[in-house]
Amino acid sequence: MDEVHVETILYLAGSRYRTEYDCHRYELLRRKWNMYEKYADAFHWLESQKENMITTLKNFVQTPSCGREPEDVISFSEMFLEFLEKEGFSCRYIPVGNENGGTISAIYGEEREGKPILFSGHYDTALYRQITDKENPWKREKGKLYGSGVLDMKGGIVIAIYCARALKQIGWDKRPLKMIWSGDEEVNHKGSNGGEIFHREALGCECAFHMETGFPEKELCIGRKGGVRCKIQVEGIDAHAGKDFEKGRNAIVEMAYKILEIKNLTNMDRGTTLNVGTIQGGTIFNSVPAHCEIIVDMRFTSNQELADTKEKLEAILKKTYVEGTTTHWEYIDSMPVFETTPEGLKLFRFLQKTAENAGLPVPESIYSGGSSDAAATAMAGVPTVCACGTIGEWNHTTKEYIWEDSLVERAKFFTAAILDIFQ
Ligand SMILES: [Zn+2]
Known part of the structure; x- marks a missing residue:
């Protein structure tokens, strides 16, 4: 940047030997300088906030x-809601049942015209407190931050908060800023309507930055597989395996036929996979088993394929092999599916383009097999990118960590993006 500035000043100082090439070069440099200027105030402020970002993350x-x-x-x-209210957001807590964390929907600058810019994600974490308290407590070491949720995805929440603060700091007021944070994403909204609420709250937004777990190579996620878990139970008739063999109806054998058919629904060309992940059945070896149970993990790359495969699965389940x-x-x-x-x-x-303009690492795109609520914002018709959060590794394990510099870098990135959208 300095070099550009110096050259511009030299140019302005005047040269008697100015050529057409010089003029062209000057114009390019001037434009570049103006571009940097646009981000400069927000970037300087964010750079001064690194320690505050780390403290906020530590508290979370x-x-x-x-x-x-x-x-x-x-x-x-409750703590998070209070935090966002202090930031000036108008917040709603939408309960999703007694067992799950509710969805927080927050908006800043509601009175501003136009569609809101959306930051989204979840505030619940994957591992039990007992495990992480002991095996991955908060720690700062050699440029890395450790702890439950640093990567997945409290780091992403902190980035969103500091983007909002940076924009406030420079007096940006072109659009409302919206945030949606789910409290039961890690349990796949089990037994709740958290997914539908997410979808409903995202309707009408300009674009969504889903602040999920960043990838180690800093790619942004442009699609994710969707997943369905199906629990299947077969009931037969138990009987002595010697004396009453013919009176028995073997639930394990019935399930075995079904498993082979289920396996055949996998279609690697379409990215459709069905994995029989667990099986339980029978009591003792010399009794015909009356019960067998499996859980199938199914993954898809399109919501149509998901619906079609569910139909095929149900046709298999309705068929009986062992009378x-x-x-x-x-x-x-x-x-x-996040299509x-x-x-x-x-x-x-x-x-x-923004990354290039702002002198930040230019991300590649990535497609992921794991699901996220980015599916809900995309299905609401909102252009969405996912994996916008902190950069690190090992989420859902006790080795979870992030690179501390990624907090400021990503906050600069998405602040610059918002400035670019409305320049
Ligand atoms: Zn996550």
Whole structure:
């Protein structure tokens, strides 16, 4: 930047030997300088905030919010709601049942005209407090930050908060800023309507930055598989394996036929996979088993394929191979596909351009097999990119960490993007 500035000043000082090439070069330099100027105030402020960002993240990480521990996740939501209100957001807490953390929908600058810019994600974490307290407590070491949720995804929440603060700091007021934070994403909104609420709250936004777990190579995610988990139970008739063999109806054998058919629904060309992940059945070896149970993990790349495969699966489940057995099933959780859309791709390319303009690392795109609520914002017709959060590794394990510099870098990135959208 300095070099550009010096050259510009030299130019302005005047040269008697100015050529057409010089004029062209000057024009390019002048434009570049103006571009940097646009981001400079926000960037300088964000750079001064690194330690504050780390302190905010530390407080969030040290307030546990495992999605499987209702007391913790709900008390985190109360603290978080208060935090956002102090930031000047008007907040709503939308309950999703007694067992799960509710959805927080917050808006800043509601009176401003135009569609809001959306930051979204979740505040619940994956691992039980007992495990992470002992095996991955908050720690700062050699440029890395450790702790439950630093990466997935309290770091992403902190980035969103500081983007909002930076924009406030420089007096930017072109659009409302909206935030949607789910409290039960890590349990796939099990038993709740958290997914539908997310979708509803996202309707009408200009674009969404989903602040999920960043990838180690800093790619942005433009699509994710959706997943459905199905629990299947077969009931047969138990009987002595010697004396009453013919009176028995073997539930394991019935399930075995079904498993082979289920396996055949996998279609790697379409990215459709069905994994029979667990099986339980029988009591003792010399008794015909009356019960067998499996859980199938199914993943898809399009919501149409998801619907079609569910139909094929149900046709298999309705068929009986061992007469006298019955089969029941239930979908225990479900996350829709984050489909790659032309609008989402356009947003991704726009972000690449912003990174280039702002002198930040230019991200590649990535497609992921794991699901997220980015599916809900994309299905609401909002151009969405995911994995906008902090950069690190090992989420959902006790090795979870982030690179501390990624907090400021990503806050600069998305602040610059918003400045670019409305220049
Ligand atoms: Zn996550």
